[in-house]
Amino acid sequence: MAELAAAEIGGVFRQEYGRAVAALVRVVGDIDIAEDAVQEAFAAALTHWPSDGLPPSPAGWIITTARNKATDRLRREALRPDRQAQAARLQAARPEREEDTVPDDRLRLIFTCCHPALSTAAQVALTLRLLGGLTTAEIGHAFLVPEPTMAQRLVRAKAKIRDAAIPYRVPAEAELPGRLAPVLAVVYLIFNEGYAASSGDSLVRPDLCAEAIRLGRLLAELMPDEPEVAGLLALMLLAQSRAAARTSADGRLVPLADQDRDRWDRELIAEGQAIVRACLRQGQPGPYQIQAAINAAHSDAATAADTSWDQIVQLYGQLLVVAPSPVAILNRAVAVAEVDGPQAALDLIADLRLDGYYLFHAVRADLLRRCGRSDEARRAYQTALAQCGNAAEREFLRGRVLSLTGN
Amino acid sequence: MPQYLLSIYQPDGNPPPPEVLEPMMARLADHASRLRAAGAWVFSAGLLPASTATVLRTDDGRVAITDGPFVEGKEHLGGFNVISAADLDAALAWASELAEITTLPIEVRPVRGSDAG
Secondary structure (H helix, E strand, O other): OOOOOHHHHHHHHHHHHHHHHHHHHHHHOOHHHHHHHHHHHHHHHHHHHHHHOOOOOHHHHHHHHHHHHHHHHHHHOOOOHHHHHHHHHHHOOOOOOHHHOOOOHHHHHHHHHOOOOOOHHHHHHHHHHHHOOOOHHHHHHHOOOOHHHHHHHHHHHHHHHHHOOOOOOOOOOOOHHHHHHHHHHHHHHHHHHHHOOOEEOOOOOHHHHHHHHHHHHHHHHHOOOOHHHHHHHHHHHHHHOOHHHHEOOOOOEOOHHHOOHHHOOHHHHHHHHHHHHHHHHHOOOOHHHHHHHHHHHHHHOOOHHHOOHHHHHHHHHHHHHHOOOHHHHHHHHHHHHHHHOHHHHHHHHOOOOOOOOHHHHHHHHHHHHHOOOHHHHHHHHHHHHHHOEEHHHHHHHHHHHHHHHOO | OOEEEEEEEEEOOOOOOHHHHHHHHHHHHHHHHHHHHOOOEEEEEEOOOHHHOEEEEEEOOEEEEEEOOOOOOOEEEEEEEEEEOOOHHHHHHHHHHHHHHHOOOEEEEEOOOOOOO
């Protein structure tokens, strides 16, 4: 048997951790015991697999081993009455093939992680920890939170799930719209934090984007009949297709119009556009699907000049109907500027109350610049600069300020 | 089965006019009877205004009595239900009805020791 590299086992860990934890949570009903058991099972894999080779079903091996580890632990602690009940549950109804008994284990767990009774910060951390298998240190690093703070956040969230009896259950059809929204919001937030890191030195944190897309694919596989789930996946794929072109070799932000479109990922575009077309046929538009369609329109254009801005203005109009927001008005104005000129766009955003949002000032600055109002543009760029925490975007804004100062 | 405290927070001042209050009270009575019929009712009470509250604090082992309420503010606990429910979602379903009927904020908290924990 060929020797297995630790990296390969690490790959299995990344791929199967969420499935294993979800399966264990179902049988043992306790997140901490489930996590400990799965981690012990992966530690055992590191001992056995390099000499024995990869088992036929790595996920099944991990889940069976974790189940045995959890049973051992519960037996050791069997003086506690609740532990006896848990140990009995673990041994009852042992399935033939562990890994495919209850396909929606992970779905249950993601609805628990994203329960509206938990804070958004806790939802994000739990989802990355339990379904993504990220370590507390990795999650802390991704969100620029010290590891002890992140550890405490996770401990508190898990304690609330246990003490308040937040159930492990896919919500009933009637509750689903309300309960699906935070799940999608968490996945999109993870993606956005990776795509346009709100602070820090690099523009993109690719691990978070990859993790969000992995979660998006999982949701799309588990909930094939929810058009907004598909819409979110398409939106992320289409945004991700431009990731390589969004930063220059020296780490600067490249605006959409100036991107080298040959560097866009054609495979991701094709996949995203196919999903958008399938969504259109279903005829149940929602905010994620419409934003995906806007991204698909950009992906269609061979050059920036070929962009179908009329269509994009119209799609933003639809977005404002289903999900009105000042940010959507701002984004629509950006498209309107391409059709009717920068003054028309400035008129649309004149009454927006987005003073604390740096992109509002950046958009306004760009429109003023294009109207030839250099002094006002420079001041708006400076306001945007003062509010922006991302180093690459700050560099871009600083460049714009400088270009307006010399004139 | 876990138990939950449902606290209803009320703005200080006069209650709503009768044309608002009466249908609200009728719906609350219906809610309470369904709670009992479902076997979920444990205890409930409505409270007199926070201006009637008295607060006790110990200082160096001596108990001092002062005019209340404990927390100054524009809203105070106006009443509460203790219910038993299978899990948080079941408790939240009852609490949602209460919020919708009263249009007031409701806080849901698990009761210690009511389940295995």
